[in-house]
Amino acid sequence: MKVIAINSSPKMGEGNTALVLNPFVEGMREAGAEVELFYTKKLKINPCHGDYNCWFKTPGKCFQKDDMEMVISRMADADVWVFATPIFVDGMSGPMKNFLDRLIPLILPFYRLNDGHCRHPRGEGTKSGKIVLVSNCGFWEIDNFDPLLAHMKAIAKNFDREFAGALLRPHGTAIRRLIKGNIPIDDIFDAAK
Ligand SMILES: Cc1cc2nc3c(=O)[nH]c(=O)nc-3n(C[C@H](O)[C@H](O)[C@H](O)COP(=O)(O)O)c2cc1C
Numbered sequence: 001m002k003v004i005a006i007n008s009s010p011k012m013g014e015g016n017t018a019l020v021l022n023p024f025v026e027g028m029r030e031a032g033a034e035v036e037l038f039y040t041k042k043l044k045i046n047p048c049h050g051d052y053n054c055w056f057k058t059p060g061k062c063f064q065k066d067d068m069e070m071v072i073s074r075m076a077d078a079d080v081w082v083f084a085t086p087i088f089v090d091g092m093s094g095p096m097k098n099f100l101d102r103l104i105p106l107i108l109p110f111y112r113l114n115d116g117h118c119r120h121p122r123g124e125g126t127k128s129g130k131i132v133l134v135s136n137c138g139f140w141e142i143d144n145f146d147p148l149l150a151h152m153k154a155i156a157k158n159f160d161r162e163f164a165g166a167l168l169r170p171h172g173t174a175i176r177r178l179i180k181g182n183i184p185i186d187d188i189f190d191a192a193k
Helices: 016-030 068-076 094-101 142-158 172-180 186-192
Strands: 002-007 034-039 080-086 112-114 117-119 130-136 162-169
Touching: 002 016, 002 068, 016 034, 016 080, 016 130, 016 162, 016 172, 016 186, 080 094, 117 142, 130 142, 142 162
Parallel strands: 002 034, 002 080, 080 130, 130 162
Antiparallel strands: 112 117
16 A cells, blocks of 8 residues: 655654654554655645646646656555644645645546535546545644644545545644653554554
């Protein structure tokens, strides 16, 4: 099973998102999955120009020459997409949204009914598969993830993929302090794994 994980925290491997994502990646690898992890901050990904060239002029291909060329071919071939983002202003981080906008070459400029809802079909070269959301936020309450969760479920429908579930950690800002204070919180990481 091929998995592509995208971590969009500006703090990359040093962030709280990584504290939740990394054991999950480890667990997938131990279970035999081939996992590639990308940080949006390390990639040069320009914003979508919104001109639909990737649908009508050069179907399936964006005209922009940046790192998305390399990542999108891996996304097309992956069984599972893992989107990891901190909550920024009640939703996903800007770089994550920028990344997702650039995925539209993978879907077709046609409409079809999906569960009674108008959606785009997947392009021929793109595998069917699943989407997993990984997130953490500053506030305590789990409902701080509700807007992001609803958004990610809609994205799964739009990209013709199954929403497999979410790994969510509220009060992510406390994790490092708890580790420093030798408070036993390995159960969080074990659960993620
Ligand atoms: C610009 C910005 C906006 C944020 N907005 C929210 C928010 O709306 N709700 C919330 O619970 N936490 C919010 N946070 C807190 C982050 O989600 C939290 O610090 C998280 O642990 C950051 O993850 P990271 O270390 O991987 O970047 C915000 C943080 C920043 C920097």
